[in-house]
Amino acid sequence: MQPNRAAYTQLIKNEAKEIGFMFCGVSKAEFLENEAPRLEKWLTNNMHGEMRYMENHFDKRLDPRLLVDGARSVISLGLNYYSDHKQVDPLAPKISKYAYGADYHTVIKDKLKQLLEIINEKIGDVNGRAFVDSAPVLDRAWAKKSGMGWIGKNSNLINKKAGSFFFLAELIIDLDLEYDIEPTADHCGSCTRCIDACPTDAIVGPYVVDGSRCISYLTIELKDEIPQEFKGKLDNWMFGCDICQDVCPWNKFSVLHNEPSFSVVPELLDMSKNDWEEITQDVFQKIFKASAVKRTKFNGLTRNIEFLRNSE
Ligand code: B12
Numbered sequence: 001m002q003p004n005r006a007a008y009t010q011l012i013k014n015e016a017k018e019i020g021f022m023f024c025g026v027s028k029a030e031f032l033e034n035e036a037p038r039l040e041k042w043l044t045n046n047m048h049g050e051m052r053y054m055e056n057h058f059d060k061r062l063d064p065r066l067l068v069d070g071a072r073s074v075i076s077l078g079l080n081y082y083s084d085h086k087q088v089d090p091l092a093p094k095i096s097k098y099a100y101g102a103d104y105h106t107v108i109k110d111k112l113k114q115l116l117e118i119i120n121e122k123i124g125d126v127n128g129r130a131f132v133d134s135a136p137v138l139d140r141a142w143a144k145k146s147g148m149g150w151i152g153k154n155s156n157l158i159n160k161k162a163g164s165f166f167f168l169a170e171l172i173i174d175l176d177l178e179y180d181i182e183p184t185a186d187h188c189g190s191c192t193r194c195i196d197a198c199p200t201d202a203i204v205g206p207y208v209v210d211g212s213r214c215i216s217y218l219t220i221e222l223k224d225e226i227p228q229e230f231k232g233k234l235d236n237w238m239f240g241c242d243i244c245q246d247v248c249p250w251n252k253f254s255v256l257h258n259e260p261s262f263s264v265v266p267e268l269l270d271m272s273k274n275d276w277e278e279i280t281q282d283v284f285q286k287i288f289k290a291s292a293v294k295r296t297k298f299n300g301l302t303r304n305i306e307f308l309r310n311s312e
């Protein structure tokens with residue numbers, strides 16, 4: 001056993017907080033035995049729709065040792081994005097809170113890089129890789145394993161003191177650390193609010209989300225036309241969807257984020273329904289310059305707005 005294991009773990013957790021992460025938990029890098037049959041079933045039932053990348057690297061997705069040579073530890077990190085800002089026009093097509101500011105992939109990648117540099121500086125030569133949606137890693141399963149929270153019936157990772165409006169990411173490193181082995185109990189109880197509230201019936205059962213029915217998929221990931229069966233069911237969401245989190249009682253405990261890059265672009269809140277319906281390439285570029293909304297591109301966003309308009 002490394003004598004400094006506990007001290008290194010504490011150092012990493014302290015530094016993660018300094019960098020701005022709300023949570024940091026550590027797990028042993030090993031095969032995710034419980035998740036294997038669930039992931040397999042999810043894919044077999046085609047719940048990934050056209051997200052073909054989910055079919056790739058099945059083994060790597062379940063075992064971090066296949067992603068990083070000599071991997072010993074998975075450091076799970078949570079970055080808060082909760083904001084109580086609301087779009088001014090109640091009829092304006094809605095954008096999920098997670099996309100109010102700069103693209104989280106860029107923001108988190110920078111922070112992970114910073115943390116890895118600090119580890120190398122203060123602990124020594126540590127080989128590691130940073131992950132934020134960029135490679136096959138089951139973020140929520142690792143966060144759960146590291147004691148950050150439980151996976152709710154809406155399949156989001158929920159923390160008792162902070163709800164679920166936070167992103168997840170990992171550093172996988174070849175250093176032994178002290179592991180958080182006390183998993184958080186499931187606090188969903190008999191609640192079914194998220195299942196009842198989902199307008200497209202995407203939460204097909206407790207803990208199982210059919211991705212291909214989720215508004216987030218239909219408005220962001222799906223490249224073709226949105227199927228007609230969803231006409232009138234998107235609840236006016238044009239990018240992502242927050243419903244199953246907004247109705248979750250644990251999100252009463254959400255705290256406002258303090259990440260400057262996630263500050264909301266003011267124009268985004270001020271645009272009326274009419275402004276959105278008449279949005280031009282120039283306005284799109286200006287508002288979403290650094291945003292994750294660029295993922296859908298101008299054509300994707302206008303397709304969504306058009307679909308909502310035709311659903312009225
Ligand atoms: C693909 C994907 C999607 C797809 C599919 C959603 C899905 N549920 O898988 C779509 C586009 C629909 C989507 C939507 C959203 N996503 Co998304 N998505 C991902 C991605 C890239 C992979 C997820 C994955 O592996 N799915 C495969 C399935 C099998 O996994 P799963 O649904 O998580 O299922 C697990 C559990 O449900 C559990 N399980 C299954 N059965 C049972 C039974 C019991 C009893 C128990 C306890 C558990 C359990 O086992 C499964 C395997 O671990 C991750 C990033 C990553 N690399 O992990 C982000 C991620 C999960 N998404 C995220 C977010 C924020 C969202 C949205 C909220 C965005 C929005 N506002 O529009 C919505 C939420 C929709 C929802 N309710 O899940 C965050 C979640 C943060 C958090 N606190 O949980 C992640 C982690 C991205 C990030 N880096 O932060 N997403």
Ligand code: SF4
Nearest residue numbers: 198214215241243244
């Ligand atoms: S994000 Fe919206 S559409 Fe997707 S599962 Fe949650 S409530 Fe349903």
Ligand code: SF4
Nearest residue numbers: 152153188191194248
């Ligand atoms: S709304 Fe209820 S059932 Fe759904 S995740 Fe939250 S506590 Fe669990």
